[in-house]
Amino acid sequence: MYAMNRQLKSLNLLIEIIEKGHSIDFEFNGNRYCFSSVNDEYVLINYTTKNELHFNSIDEVMEVESDGLNFQKIWKKLKILSIR
Template sequence: MIEMYAMNRQLKSLKLFFEIIEKGHSIEFEFNGNHYKFSPVNDEYVLINYTTNNKLHFNSIEELMELESSGMNLQKNWKKLKIKSIQ
């Protein structure tokens, strides 16, 4: 496992976040006090909230963009994500 990004950093753009995922990498991050991991798995994308043990499945990144639960609207809040690791 290679950590490609320093801890507690921010990505320069939301586009970069999605490019990393589309290339098959996973991103662990914190948002609003919760610890998340977003990964491509088989033919879908999975967002795991380790804090609440909740797992959401998406068929596309566009579906994730529409997510409004827990105040996580990535289009509005991506600058607040604290990246823990990219694998």
């Protein structure tokens, strides 16, 4: 696990990390999240609200606003806690 506590340099890097099978723990607007790829789907877990969302493709994740997040708009504001 890599402790980051910083921002990603690009949205493409976020996508590449997830597509390679890693998980990203991050904070946004006071909520703590985990974003990962599990069994051919993408999972976004909000640990603060205990909400879990499942997506079929990375494109679906990037286009949809879910749980108050739209990764295309907010990726620069994510506080990365760890990459595993």
